[in-house]
Amino acid sequence: MKRGLVVLDPTEIPADEWRGRVAAVQRELAASGIDVALVYGDVSRSDDIAYLTNLCVYWNEGVLAVPAQGDPVFLTKLSPRVHPWMRLVSTVAEIRSGRSFAELVGKFLGPGDGGTVGLIDAGLWPGAVVAEIHRALAGWEVRPLTGLVRTLRQVPSPTELTLLRRAAASLTETAAVAAAPGLSDGERIAVAERELRGDGYLDVMARTSRTADGVTSVQITGQYRYLWLHASRLADPGSTAWPHALRRAIATAVAATAPGVTTADLDAAAQPALAELPAGATADVRWVYHADMATNGEYADDPAGQPVPEGAVVIVEIDVRMADGTHATVAETVLAAGDGPVCLTGRPNLAAPGDPVR
Amino acid sequence: MTANHDGPRALDDTADAAEQNLRLGRVRAAMAAAGLDALLAFAPAWRRENVRYFTDARLSGTASFVLLTVDGPERGSAFSTRRADLDAIVGRGWVTDAHQLSVHAPSALTEGLLAAGPKRLGIAHYELLPGLLLSRLGKTLPGTEIVSATRLMDDIRLVKSDWEIARMRHAANVVDAGWKAFVDVLRPGLPEHGIVAAVEAAIKELGAEDNFMLIASGGDEVRGMTAPSPRVLQRGDMVRTELTPQLNGYWLQICRSAVVGRASDAQRRSFDLFNEAVEAGIAAVHPGVTAHEVARAQNDVFRARGLGEYCTSQYTRVRGHGHGLHIDETPIIEGNETELPENAVFIIHPNTYTPIAGYHVLGDPVRVTQDGAEVLITTERKLFEGAVR
Numbered sequence: 001m002k003r004g005l006v007v008l009d010p011t012e013i014p015a016d017e018w019r020g021r022v023a024a025v026q027r028e029l030a031a032s033g034i035d036v037a038l039v040y041g042d043v044s045r046s047d048d049i050a051y052l053t054n055l056c057v058y059w060n061e062g063v064l065a066v067p068a069q070g071d072p073v074f075l076t077k078l079s080p081r082v083h084p085w086m087r088l089v090s091t092v093a094e095i096r097s098g099r100s101f102a103e104l105v106g107k108f109l110g111p112g113d114g115g116t117v118g119l120i121d122a123g124l125w126p127g128a129v130v131a132e133i134h135r136a137l138a139g140w141e142v143r144p145l146t147g148l149v150r151t152l153r154q155v156p157s158p159t160e161l162t163l164l165r166r167a168a169a170s171l172t173e174t175a176a177v178a179a180a181p182g183l184s185d186g187e188r189i190a191v192a193e194r195e196l197r198g199d200g201y202l203d204v205m206a207r208t209s210r211t212a213d214g215v216t217s218v219q220i221t222g223q224y225r226y227l228w229l230h231a232s233r234l235a236d237p238g239s240t241a242w243p244h245a246l247r248r249a250i251a252t253a254v255a256a257t258a259p260g261v262t263t264a265d266l267d268a269a270a271q272p273a274l275a276e277l278p279a280g281a282t283a284d285v286r287w288v289y290h291a292d293m294a295t296n297g298e299y300a301d302d303p304a305g306q307p308v309p310e311g312a313v314v315i316v317e318i319d320v321r322m323a324d325g326t327h328a329t330v331a332e333t334v335l336a337a338g339d340g341p342v343c344l345t346g347r348p349n350l351a352a353p354g355d356p357v358r
Numbered sequence: 359m360t361a362n363h364d365g366p367r368a369l370d371d372t373a374d375a376a377e378q379n380l381r382l383g384r385v386r387a388a389m390a391a392a393g394l395d396a397l398l399a400f401a402p403a404w405r406r407e408n409v410r411y412f413t414d415a416r417l418s419g420t421a422s423f424v425l426l427t428v429d430g431p432e433r434g435s436a437f438s439t440r441r442a443d444l445d446a447i448v449g450r451g452w453v454t455d456a457h458q459l460s461v462h463a464p465s466a467l468t469e470g471l472l473a474a475g476p477k478r479l480g481i482a483h484y485e486l487l488p489g490l491l492l493s494r495l496g497k498t499l500p501g502t503e504i505v506s507a508t509r510l511m512d513d514i515r516l517v518k519s520d521w522e523i524a525r526m527r528h529a530a531n532v533v534d535a536g537w538k539a540f541v542d543v544l545r546p547g548l549p550e551h552g553i554v555a556a557v558e559a560a561i562k563e564l565g566a567e568d569n570f571m572l573i574a575s576g577g578d579e580v581r582g583m584t585a586p587s588p589r590v591l592q593r594g595d596m597v598r599t600e601l602t603p604q605l606n607g608y609w610l611q612i613c614r615s616a617v618v619g620r621a622s623d624a625q626r627r628s629f630d631l632f633n634e635a636v637e638a639g640i641a642a643v644h645p646g647v648t649a650h651e652v653a654r655a656q657n658d659v660f661r662a663r664g665l666g667e668y669c670t671s672q673y674t675r676v677r678g679h680g681h682g683l684h685i686d687e688t689p690i691i692e693g694n695e696t697e698l699p700e701n702a703v704f705i706i707h708p709n710t711y712t713p714i715a716g717y718h719v720l721g722d723p724v725r726v727t728q729d730g731a732e733v734l735i736t737t738e739r740k741l742f743e744g745a746v747r
């Protein structure tokens with residue numbers, strides 16, 4: 001849960017960049033004839049709002065109103081008592097609390113002559129909230145919009161990449177310790193929590209799973225500021241051969257993560273090594289934008305046939321389901337740079353000798 | 359992808375089987391009373407309590423569901439956006455028919471609904487269901503009346519079974535260990551997020567699945583708790599927290615404050631006031647007491663000292679809240695006339711700001727017993743002092 005450090009640090013992301021993000025959305029609104037865009041978030045998925053404001057929706061739900069001109073306003077069901085803290089850790093100056101989003105949006109837009117309100121990522125809004133807003137905004141056109149903020153988040157800026165590299169260094173070191181031989185599941189998870197939250201991660205989700213032959217997958221997902229990283233490592237492989245094959249598979253998939261590749265390309269790269277998995281095992285090879293990790297990509301448009309854009313940071317993952325239903329998972333966070341993939345969470349011993357992973 | 363067995367799998371544990379039968383009986387009785395042919399429990403990532411109630415499985419999918427019909431003998435069907443959840447569900451054995459779901463192409467779910475063919479469908483957490491799924495359900499079942507079943511499930515989960523109380527007692531052990539870790543790590547120079555890191559590590563090592571935690575440090579200027587900041591502790595600070603581990607699905611909270619070093623007289627006076635309010639709240643508990651009455655008993659302690667304004671929404675939120683598979687069940691607040699029967703579980707916490715020593719946090723989770731309240735944790739209710747030289 002989002003119980004780690006929340007901080008707004010202008011040395012990390014300068015004020016101009018924050019303003020530029022809102023301006024980019026406003027240009028899209030102006031081009032589409034939208035007067036006000038509304039961005040929905042809840043405690044589990046509010047990265048669009050954080051990207052535009054650094055607001056942390058640490059509980060419940062919130063809506064960010066972005067007018068085509070002017071500053072965003074945050075609408076929340078949380079008490080006004082938290083407004084001072086929200087202003088302290090965000091770029092938002094105006095915050096309004098109320099009992100329902102329909103009431104809040106209605107008051108924010110006022111009785112005027114009407115106009116056009118756009119709901120960003122409209123299909124992912126709670127349908128009941130959308131219906132309430134429609135009822136509350138008589139005289140306004142309410143138009144569904146695509147996930148345009150999510151799209152902006154897919155390719156990190158240079159400042160975001162600096163933060164991702166810093167966070168990745170912490171995750172790489174932590175994952176190595178958490179996957180050390182002989183630890184209990186609880187000890188592995190405790191390592192992840194202690195080290196990553198101590199290094200300023202906002203959220204840490206560490207899990208373990210074990211195959212029948214005793215190989216443990218240590219899966220660590222973390223959010224640093226509003227940016228996501230993920231690494232999954234195999235521990236206690238013993239003398240079994242397949243974990244080494246799976247490590248080779250992820251190394252080759254990572255090495256193939258160049259701009260323009262698709263899931264099919266990554267799968268093809270991993271297949272020679274995956275052929276060495278135990279009989280009956282099935283492997284899913286996939287990539288997910290780091291920007292979609294709040295939902296593990298499950299609410300994103302299916303990227304299976306889409307090419308990885310240049311400069312995107314993505315999670316490359318291979319999930320193996322053994323014949324008995326147990327799982328083994330390996331994953332890395334990768335920058336699809338124009339001059340080749342950079343494994344942000346890579347370890348020196350991840351790739352086999354000669355593999356082109358930096 | 360689908361995971362299932364040919365028929366209902368024998369549950370390993372007769373207590374588990376009895377618990378599941380109890381739940382299914384309660385839910386189907388409530389469905390019949392509400393005129394529901396089918397119930398769809400929806401779990402977004404932050405509200406999984408109802409799907410957990412049916413599956414007893416720890417899930418991680420962004421969206422998961424359980425579909426139950428009112429008169430079917432079966433245990434229902436489960437759906438999740440995450441493949442690993444299907445094995446978790448079937449492996450637990452409470453639901454043996456599980457399907458992977460795409461929110462953009464939810465045919466597994468719509469086919470299940472078509473087969474059930476309800477005239478009236480209740481959706482638990484209808485209010486949170488993404489519009490793209492809600493519209494698909496409407497198109498799939500054009501003649502079906504779709505209503506919210508959120509309150510129906512909230513009411514069912516209010517009273518805990520002995521099986522659930524046993525799980526919450528286990529959670530209480532981790533709550534106590536979490537607070538000990540909190541006090542042990544306090545020292546001048548430690549940032550707030552360093553405290554959280556130590557506590558999270560301690561409770562996760564003991565098996566906690568998750569934790570809800572707010573924190574504040576400082577003097578009498580502190581007005582409330584938030585997520586942690588980089589502020590570093592200073593000697594004399596009071597550090598406040600509500601710490602809420604989740605074990606085997608069940609959340610349980612402790613509210614305490616600790617001083618870095620020796621407590622001041624004002625901090626002790628503040629503790630005495632809040633402790634009296636907690637005790638008043640506990641003393642008010644009996645089967646059938648309302649949430650309003652428990653809140654009023656706490657607030658009256660402040661009012662009697664001319665501090666009633668600090669019980670208002672300007673300074674605080676609630677005087678406690680229910681616990682269970684959701685962290686924040688019925689609110690303990692004046693005006694909430696919800697009755698709290700025997701085996702309801704909630705925390706009594708009069709947390710608020712006063713000018714005495716700033717925001718103070720103190721509270722214990724209790725179970726309503728036949729003749730009063732049982733405090734579920736063993737941590738002493740006192741003003742703790744950490745890093746004492």
